[in-house]
Every structure is written in C-alpha cells, then in structure tokens.
Amino acid sequence: MKQVENSIVRKGPSNYYIESIKEKGQVNIITEQKIPKRLTYSPNADLTKIIGRSKDIKSVICMLDESTKVVLVNGIGGIGKTTLAKAILDLQKDRYQHTAWIDIATNVQEAFVSNTQLADNLHLDFADLPKNESFIDLAFELVINRLRQLGGNNLLILDNAQNDIGQEKIINLIRLEENWNILVTSRQNLEGFQVYPLGLLSKQDAVRLFYLHYKLEKSDATLTILEAVGLHTLAIGLIAKTAQSKKWPLHEIVLLLQDKGLDVSKDANIKFGHSSRKKTKDIFQYVLAIFEMAGLSERERWIMKQFAVLPSIQIAYEKNSSDSILKLLQIQNEKDKDKLTIGINKVVEKGWLQWDEANDTFNMHNVIQEIARSKLAPNVNDCRDLIQEMFSRMSYQHVDFVSNNNLIVQYLTKYIAGDSADFAELLDEFASVTQRFSDFAESISLQGRALEMKKKVLPANDPKISDSYNSLALAHLNLGELEKALAFQLKDLEITLVNSKEENYELAITYNNLSLIYRKFMDFEKAIFYQTKANKIAEKINDADRDNLVFNNAGNLDYIQKNFKAALVLFKKSLEIRIKNGADALWVSEAHRNLSMAYIEVSDFEKAKTHLDEAFQIEKELVPEKASFAYIYLSYGLLYYEQRDLDKALLNYQKSREIFQLNFSSEHPDVVEVENWINKIMTELQDEKI
16 A cells, blocks of 8 residues: 555544554554634634624525635625624534634735744645745645535634635635535625625614624714614624713713714723723724725725715716716717726725615715725815816705715815815815805805815916905804905905906905994994995896896995885896796795895885795705795795784794804804894784783
8 A cells, every 4th residue: 555644534522643554454543633623713703793694604504504605705894704603603602513714904824834833733734845935825726725624514614805815816715625614704895705795784783783792872863873884783783982082971881983084082991892892092093004005906906995985875877867987077089988997996885885786886985985084084185076067066066966976075075185276176066055055154154165266376466365265254154243345345355355357246246245343333434335236237247147136235325325116127127037048946035035034124015025935845845944034034024024923923033043043153243133023023012911
C-alpha cells in the first residue's frame, strides 16, 4: 500500500488524525488526536437580546437544510447579519459534529490560512509549503481538503465576506462535501449563492430594541429617534446605550440627532457589538471603523458622494420622473450613461446602495449616507452637475414644486461643503422659496451662508452680494426686526447704486423695499418718497415684470396716501398680469389680498370677501401654519369688524394670533397689532352687553 501523509481516518462517530501509513495492509496510528467539535473560536450569542429576527433565523435554518446547503445572508452593514449567524450557531450547534467560524477581514483565502486555531485543530503544518506567491493558494487548498475529509454533519460560517468569495475557484472549493452546511454573511450582493436578504427591523421591533437598552422614560419621541436613524439596528443600539449612560431624556436625543447625526458623544463609554469586551467612547468613530470604503474606485466614490447628499428616498434611474438620477446628474449622452450604469451596479454589488428591481429605483440608507459624508467629504466640485440642475429648477419653479425638489435642495444646502458662486446662487434661490413659505428664520440662515460664500469668491461690490442683502432685509422685515431690515436694505442700496449706470429694475426693487420698511416704522413721509422713486423707474424700464411692478408699486403708493379707489384699479391690473404670466400661487394670493384690503377701504365688502376667499383657498393648501396664512385671517378680521360683526371679527383675529405665535415672537409688530385688535373688540363686545 502506498504511503499516505496527513490523512483523516473516520473511526466511529469521531474524527482522528493519522500521521502515516507505513506497512501494506496495516494502519499504524502513531499519534492519535481527536479533532475537536469547535474548530475555531466561535462568538457567543445572547438570545435574550436578539429582537425581531425569529422569522429570519427560522428561514435561514430551513434554507441550510435544503439541498444547496450554501446560504448567503445579504444586507446593508450594521443591521444584524453577524448577530443572526451567531444565533443560528448557538441554536444549532448540537446538531453538528464540527463547527467553524471564519471572520473575513481582508479576503477569504487569507482568512482561512491565517486562522491558526483552525490549522492547529486540523493538525496542519504549512512549514513545508513554498514561501512564494503560491503559498496562500496552496495553504488554502490544504485547509479546504482537510475540512472535506471530516465526517459527520458540520457547519461553516463565513462572516463579512468580500467580493473575492464570488470567484468561481473559491466557490468551488468552499462548497466542500454534502456533510457541510455553509452560511455566509455579506453586505455585498454576491453571485453563486442562494441569497437570504435581511431587511431592516419593523418599527415595533425597533422600539423594543431601543427600550431594551434605554430605561429612563417612554414617549412618542422614540419614533422620531428611530426614523432619524432609519430603523438601523446598530445605530438604535448605540444611541439607546449612549443615552442611557448619559442620562439623556428623549427630547434631547431628538435634538442631538438633528444637530449632529450619529456623532452625538465623544465619551459614551459603552460596551457594544463586535467590541463588547471593551468599552466604546466615540460611537461615531466606532461606526466609521466598521465601514471600510478603501476598495471603492474613483467612479464609485463619485457616485457615493452624489447619493450621500441626496435625500434617503427611492430615486428612479431613468423612468419618466424629474427626480431620476440621470436627470439630476445631467447625464445625456450614451457614453456617460453607460459609465454611470456600470458604476451604480458596482456600488449596489458592494452593498452601499439598495436597488428596488421592480421599480428600478435606488436608495442609500441614511446611516450609510452619514458615513459616506464623513469618509468621502462631498464638496461643491464633486456635486457641480447636481447643483446646476437644482439651481435651474429652483430659479423658475419657485413654490410650484415638482416632485422632491424642495427636499433635494434642503439636503444639498445642508451637506455639500465648499464655496462657489453657483452654490451660493442655489442657496439664494432656496432662501427665496423658504421666504415665500414664511420660513423667515430658515431664509436668513440660508442667505447668511450664501452671503459669506459670495464674499469669499466675488468682488466686494458684485450685484449678487447686494441680492443677498436685499433678501436678508425682507426676511428680517417679515420677522419684525426693523432695524436689521433697514441696515441690510441700505447696504443693498449702496452696492446697487455703484452698479447702476442707469435706473433699472434692481434699483426700483430696492426703493420699493425701503418704502415697505419705512411703512412698518410708521414713517410715511420716507415710505412715500421711496415708493415714488420706485414707481418712476418702473414706468421707464423695459422688463418682463415691468407691468406688474408698475401697477403693484403704484397701487402701494396710492394705498399709503389713502387714494383707495386709485389703488383698487392698479391692484386689479396687477392681479390680472400675475395670473396671465403664470405667477406662482402665493404671488397670486398676495394680489387677491391686496385687492381685498382696497375693497374693504371703499366698503365693497362682498368683493373684498370674494378675493379673500380666493387667497384663503390658495394658502390653506400651501401654507396653513405659516405667517402668510395668518394675514388672511387678519384681513377677515378687519372685514368683519368694518361690517360690525364683532364675534366673527374676534374669531378671525384669534385665529390669526394662533398662527402668528407659531412663527413670531410676542414682540413682533404684527403680533402686537393683532393683540391690540383682540383687546379692542373684546372691550367693544363687553360695552355692548352693558
């Protein structure tokens, strides 16, 4: 009989190692060593702390028992794939004669060969193998062959597998024999395996997981927290444990997540997850360490950056949608389209993007987005196409949003780093939209950021800088901060005069806005002075908005001077022009309200109510809790007061106050005015009773 080295002989239910066979027909067991049940270190699972995965565990076990015997558990990082594998090993270990757990830190071959415990338990010695480029291949094949020779029913778990495991030669080797079940976990969607997709926790299970670690209080704020982390298992556990350790109330957790994302604490000092033997202080750094992006190509990194600054929503690829990724990135020719398609497919394969095949849409989980923003730092240059596309949309759509434009711009303005004139203009456009929706504080924040950006990249007296001063003036005016409004408007005037070789539309707007500010100061002399200057310019300029500007400004001047019938005629023409030119709905509403106020002053209450009703329907649909809607109720209050229907007048002033209080401080001039009206009417009602 030929000499056989390093073989396995099956002796009853156990496996033994035989060093050599020397004589024909006889087996001389020189060293008989039983191969242990646990071939490697196997992590323990605390089954009492695994929530929401019972169905998944049962399904994977059933798949392992089927004929294929090789199952890939696939899902984004941090949702519990390793925990699931630990649970299956713990629950099923008594079924198996041998188990092995391989952590794949780099590639699958090195993971097997470098696991010294596995080599020792299989009684393998790699000393005689050539120390060259073939060493890893030969050693890996030796380990696999030894595993193949083991008897009984066995389980091999390969945790955190990378793309190399999908190579044909690797798959063929690790399939082993029929007596092996193989469970693979990976965030990558690998070919050659029967796949079990592991999804996010349900809301109910996510709540249970949160309260497993957080014991201080319970409230509906928990759902806000869970939505902020996208029901992500790892993030839920980290936030809950940190909050418990720091004694944070739920409302504080909400504010911290809104402000800082997962980077909520540098001194959490908690035990968690893969490093449960030692404490984790900086939870965001802990998360970053788990997600390695070094293997991404330049093209893949660029694609990651685009999705990292977009909302975490389903984004179509090329269907008839304004939000398709092709349109957002301004991809038009076939060559660029092919490059993008290949790149997106690679990012999906590597587990960074999720693809909804049925709808052909893509989504990046918000936790992955936060990690990508930290590691890849998307800036203005990276996202130039996206910025230009959204600027072109915002500049002509204003408040008549198509699809998710508003949400997209919110993300871009929040998460893109760097300075450029293009990006500043996008901030400008978005600020104007937020101002139209009465989000004045947000508008001030955006305009302030745009202004600082413009100062860095533009000449000191550039007209675009004066645009920011103008917008800041209007926002502060609407907030009742009159001194700030006037200061910014005068800065706008200073630059506008420098750049105005002749009287133009921009100068007319500046004078018009100065008139508005002085009206609020009750300085009607200056208000009339600047409105007159604005009107004279408006009559001369040749501009697409000239007619509207002329009639609206002239109407304002007549209204200030109490020439209400003349104002009425001009406001009518302004409304007609706005409707004819397809102005956005809130501009049309404003024209209706101007008309209604003029009709009230001439005591045509029926027509006043007709126009107020039109404005009411528009703003109820668009801005039901914004200051703009409060002014509708304010006008109704005046209408009913003039008709001496004091009960209805009081009700409308009270509704106006409710909305004002949601938007303004108690010192705001319009809040003070409505309080005065309420007190006046209540006094009159009391007097009527007497």
